[in-house]
Amino acid sequence: MAPAQDNERAAAILERRAQGLLALDEALAELADANCIVTIAAVIAERIRVQPDVVARSLDAESDEEISVICRAAGFSMNGFSAVLRMRRRRNHGSRTAGEALAYFSGLNRASADRILQQMVPRPARPGRRFR
Numbered sequence: 832m833a834p835a836q837d838n839e840r841a842a843a844i845l846e847r848r849a850q851g852l853l854a855l856d857e858a859l860a861e862l863a864d865a866n867c868i869v870t871i872a873a874v875i876a877e878r879i880r881v882q883p884d885v886v887a888r889s890l891d892a893e894s895d896e897e898i899s900v901i902c903r904a905a906g907f908s909m910n911g912f913s914a915v916l917r918m919r920r921r922r923n924h925g926s927r928t929a930g931e932a933l934a935y936f937s938g939l940n941r942a943s944a945d946r947i948l949q950q951m952v953p954r955p956a957r958p959g960r961r962f963r
Contacts (some may be wrong), residue, residue, distance in 0.1 A: 836866065836867050836868060836869050836870065837865060837866075837867065838870075840865050840867065841862060841865065841867040841869075841870040844858055844861045844862055844865070844867070844870075845858065845870065845874075855906075855907070855911070856907055856908045856910050856911035858874070859871065859874065859875075859907060859911040859914060859915065860910060860911055860913075860914035861914075862874070863914035863915050863917065863918040864914060864917075864918070866918060866921070866922075868887065868890055868918075869883075869887070871886070871890065871915070871918075872884070872886040872887040872890060873886075875901060875902065875905050878905040878906065879901060879904050879905050879948060881948075881952050885952055886898075886901055889901050890915070890919065890924075891922075891924060892924065893924060893925070893926050894925075894926050894927075895916070895919070895925050895926065895927055895931075895932040895935065896935065897951060898915060898919070899912065899932060899935050899936040899939065900939065900944045900947045900948055900951065901944075901948065902915060902936065903936060903939040903940075903941055903943075903944035904941065904944040904945050904947075904948045906941060909933065909936065909937060912933070912936050913933065916929055916932055916933065917929075
């Protein structure tokens, strides 16, 4: 079971972000350093327009690939992703070395990450289209 998140600290970080006192990557790093997993999942999910549980599962996954794709698709830099990676390692998640995970992340561009994300995340069915 994951440790409880400090909601007051998460709210304070998000408030500083809303006031323009923190860049998005800095906010992500602070949330990761504070182990605010629920808030991280919500922030990333909003940026890539998926449900937070999709991101939460990737944060808890053994492999680093999914969260790498998600963070790149969300537009985070190496610094933001590195903070998420440190948080994952503190929680004993990750099948590669940190260097390998960072190399994979840096090799992704945002367009490729978007394409991979489209394959990872189930899309809702379009209304009005039926196959017989």
